[in-house]
Amino acid sequence: MTIKNRFLISYIGGIFIASVSILMILCIAFYVTTGFVPTPKTLYESFTKQRSLSPEEELAYVELRDIAKSTPDQLLEEDMRKKLQQLEHQSLGLVIRKEEDILYYSEELVERSLIVHFPDFDTNNIETKGTVDNAGRMYRYIKFDFYYSDQTKGSILVLKKENSFLQFLTRWGLLIILIIMFVSVAVMLFLNHQIRKSIIKPIESLGQIMSSIRDSDMMMQAPTLPGNTAKEVQQLTANFERMREALLASIEEKQNLENNRKDLVASISHDLKTPITSIIGYVEGLQEGVAETPERQEKYLKTIHSKSLALNHLIEELFLYSKLDAESVPFRFERTSLPDFLAHVVEEFQLSNRQVHINLQVSEEVYAQVDRMHMNRAITNLIENSIKFQKEKVPLAIVVEVIVLHRFVQLNVKDNGQGISEEKLPYVFDHFYRGEEARTSTTGGSGLGLAIVKQIVEKHKGQVKVQSTLNVGTTVTIVLEKS
Template sequence: MTIKNRFLTSYIGGIVIASISILAILCIVFYVTTGTVPTPKTWYQTFTKQRSLSPEEELAYVELRNIAKTNPDQLLEKGLATDLQKMEKKSLGVVIRHDESILYYSKGLVEKSLVVHFPVFDTNNIETKGTIDNAGRMYRYIKFDFYYSDLSKGSILVLKKENNLLEFFTKWGITISIVIILVSITAMLFLNQLLHRTIIKPLENLGQFMSELRGESLQSKTPALPANTAKEVQQLTANFESMRTTLLASIQEQQNLENNRKELVASISHDLKTPITSIIGYIEGLQEGIADTPAKQEKYLQTIHSKSIALNRLIEELFLYSKLDAEAVPFYFERIQLEKFLVHMSEEFQLDNRDVQFQISVREDIYASIDRMQMNRAINNLFENSLKFKKTDEPLCITLEVTANADMLEIHVMDNGQGIAESQLPYVFDHFYRGEAARTFTTGGSGLGLAIVKQIVEKHQGHVEIQSKLQYGTKVTIILARA
């Protein structure tokens, strides 16, 4: 069943349930009041014939009935009008009939209507009470039928005007019921149309858009909704648009990853092939006797050894980069005093590189939550980069400076090396980027050092920035949360 039909069914069901509930309440009230089970017949009798009389009506009725029984011809006399007027002062109406004509009727009553609606003559006076319509006004009555002395039929009616509410319902009840039903149906159709416009139609449009959404059509935006669309449908459409945007971004990211994978494979192939080709060439030279002196043989072996070390370093860095990229490297964070950490790193680096000078500026009260081993690797990669690209005419000087505020800290690693061209700065953290026109091992780099630095810093919920200018050195800034 469609949503539209479900709404329509719910409306009809609501009207039926409300109607049954009201009818049940009325039946219970009727049963409690009258002690009889309500049926259409009893309902009709209640509203038309079973009206109880007031004491004034009873008294007037008894007086007229006694006259009709003892001296019915007295009712034909005009002198009785004075007594009848006394009864009328009590808001009662009196009608006297002789055969089919009306002898007397109280002021306010309409004779023609009385003739038309006068109750049927009943010799036994079984049905004496009821309700009568007089020119559109409802009156309850008590009746007594008798015979005049000439055996002509006679009747007396004592009437009391019904209250306005009861008269209204008695006269207009069916019309009101029909109007209520028509209004309910109209309201139901209006609400159904409103729901179709604000819920069903937008959902149908969204469903059609979803069924057509594939491939390049993902670029299409979700159809705009009318201003009066239901809030839930707007939220659903917004969620779908968010999902479409996320899916599109995911596809784009997947394409980027695929391009990166192809680039990575090409880079690995190139960087592995270069040292391996060199090693094979020198080994063949030894095998073919090209190195015919001990000095040449020693030179060949040293070259093979250095190329093998470079190749092994490349494989290790590639393995580490892959593990970091796959989040397969565990990180163990601890609160560390940066001054001692950086001093220890600089001293350790100077053991193998005594010509490198360090200047360290950091306060003793600055701490950071870091993985000691991985951060050591990252900063050491920066030291190695500075060493590879140092100037040939002056010693390398590396400056370590830490600045901090209440929440964050910055570790600045600055050198006086060759620097990096401004056009190359956006790419230095990409894997296998070395900024050289030809990809060689002239500097001994793998192109993964700064990419590994970036990954390690990001695993610390931080980020890294670089500033550089040719012949004026390089400044790398690691930004971390303060512990």
């Protein structure tokens, strides 16, 4: 069942239950007090019977009753009319009957209606009060029945026109009930329309968009909601739109990762094939006797050895990069003095590369949370990168400096090497990217050095950036939080 129909049924049920409950309470209360189940007519009659007489009604009734008891024939005399007219000036209606004939009635009354609706004769005058309909108008009456001297039946009625709310309900109650029901149904339909407009229709539109997304149409946006839309539906639509954007971003990221994977596979294939091809060529040269002299054989073997080392280095770099990318490399951070740590890195590097001179510049003591082994690898990669891309016939100058900022510490690795052109700067941290136009590996290296540096720095919750001018030099900056 739809939400719209559920709301409609709940409205109808609410109106029905409330109406039946009120009616049952009234019926039970009336039954307890009177002993029978009420109707609109019995309710009205019961109320008028139990209501006390006004002074005017009581005075006129007592006076006419006394006459009817003592000298009933006096009511038939002409002089009695003046007396009756005096009583009528008190907003009363008077009726005198003999047998079935109406001998006297007030001007505002209708004789034909009196004949039809006149109360039954009651010798004992048990039921003396009640209501009577006269030409569509309700009158409250008090009655006295008697016998004339000739033993014919006679009755006197003292009537008071009912202008009360009960008379109004008696005449117009059914119409009022119908009007109330009509208004209730109209309000119910209006509320149902508003609910459809502010809740059902937006949810239906959202469902259509979900179906489109299921069919891989991710560009379908949530519809613009009208101003009177329910707050919950607005929140649902906003959450759906955020989910759609996140899903779209996830799909785009997945596509990018797939493209990167393809590029990575192609790059790996290229970088592995080049040294392997060289190794195979030199080995075949040795096997076929191309290298005839011991000197030439020694040269072939050295080339095979260097290519094997390069291939092994590439595999190690690739393995490390993959583990960092999969977040399977553990990091053990400790509060470290950066000047002491960098001094150790520079000293260790120069022990194995005595021809490289590195200038360490530190202004003050500063600490940061670092993983010493992995940060050592990052700094070493930067220094090796400077060596690979030094200018020919120009002495290489490398400066490692520490600059202390307010909450951060900045590590700079600067060189006076070949530099990087401006259009290539955005790609230097991509895996397997080299600055040469062709991927010939003339400078050696795996093309993963700066990509590994970036991953290590990001695991330290830091940032790495590069500034470079072609044929002037390059500065790589690592920014870490102070500890």
